[in-house]
Amino acid sequence: MTAKHSAAKTNSYAQQLEQLKNKESHLLKEVGDQWQTPTPLFWGINAKFGPFVHDVFTDGHNSKCPNFYTAEDNALVQDWTKDFAGGVGFANPPYSRPCLDDDNQAITGMRNIIAKAMAEREKGAKFVFAIKCAPSEVWWPEHADHVCFVRGRISFDLPTWFIPANEKQEASSAGFGMAIVVFDKNWTGERMSYISRDALVKQGQMLLDMIESTAKSQGYTSSSIENRPDNSKKGERIASSQIDIEEQISRHEKQTVNEPEQTAETIKSKFVWPNEVFDIVEKAFELHPDKISNYRQRTLCEQTNKMRLDGDSADDILTELTAMLAKCEPIGEVA
Known part of the structure; x- marks a missing residue:
């Protein structure tokens, strides 16, 4: 700042x-x-x-x-x-x-x-x-x-x-x-x-939760003067540690250069969306099981969360996601 x-x-x-x-x-x-x-x-x-x-x-x-x-x-x-x-x-x-x-x-x-x-x-x-x-x-x-x-x-x-x-x-x-x-x-x-x-x-609070989840998913850390050594006196002002954000971003980019294809479970663990978001997206894919991909799952999660913040109902969001998937090409044969 x-x-x-x-x-x-x-x-x-x-x-x-x-x-x-x-x-x-x-x-x-x-x-x-x-x-x-x-x-x-x-x-x-x-x-x-x-x-x-x-x-x-x-x-x-x-x-x-x-x-x-x-x-x-x-x-x-x-x-x-x-x-x-x-x-x-x-x-x-x-x-x-x-x-x-x-x-x-x-x-x-x-x-x-x-x-x-x-x-x-x-x-x-x-x-x-x-x-x-x-x-x-x-x-x-x-x-x-x-x-x-x-x-x-x-x-x-x-x-x-x-x-x-x-x-x-x-x-x-x-x-x-x-x-x-x-x-x-x-x-x-x-x-x-x-x-x-x-x-x-x-x-x-929803925005704060999203920010915290995104920061954690990207491996960033936060610092606060409340993080005091155990031997500090009550009220003692402890300087916050300097966080090298650029170093963290660089480290994250190096880790993801050769990142393998992710499964639905790894996406869910890395991109920390509210359970309500995943539930709606999963329902949309149940209607279009031949169109599941990691990229589409991330895209639908982002769209769902945006509409959720805008106050749209779960039914309206599901209708929107279904319409989006209807325009997509099938990924392949469903087992």
Whole structure:
């Protein structure tokens, strides 16, 4: 992941945040505007309104996107239109009281943030905010291009650096109402819509499961600061090991250059699809037993999973797969 400015000038807001992160323990009331978007929820929003390329407000460690601004960068003085480069930005903005950086430029405050958003929108930037559903607030973005109200209260996550000072420091599950706000002056859809929180989270979790399964099937590994040595102290920050992704890809390519023809079982073990996907594909091949091949099985699994994510029923998916196989040539005589 890449921050906007690695040598950005610091400011009092960023310094206070860094001091808070480095404390030995924390109280819930200290979290302030550092609550994080739940990962499955983010991926659900990303699936519907993304793909997102830039996280506008982060603490430097909680970005959901490949590129991001930190408190040191001060997102409100950056050129979003240029930095997003035609992509879509994402923001879970801070709700703290207005604060100025050392150059007397606003760094927080929802009125300042929405004003910046509208200015960047006029320049052509496209971005999506996940904000508290509060139409009565003076900062409410009534001139946004689309507002999607989320049915169901949202509970946000504690930051990864939060170390509870005692057993009472547990996040409440009460949550609050949320709206997904789209800023895009070329938006041609409806002005308002509604979506279920559970639907967003479900779709997001499905995408996360697919990503994890694909990574495992390709032999890639993941690293986390939660992977600590047994002798580390509680709260001690352990640097994540550097993963050489290029080396892993190279190793994988060398292994597959002379890869033998795979059986249906090896495909099933290597390409980790949900059982529901395999069940539908197997039913399709039962109707066309003379058209089974490894390539077609992979193709139908991909199509099934895509339609499943789009909300198509199992019957509709089976009909689609059957039609696809009907156009294929038989592989050979069936034993």
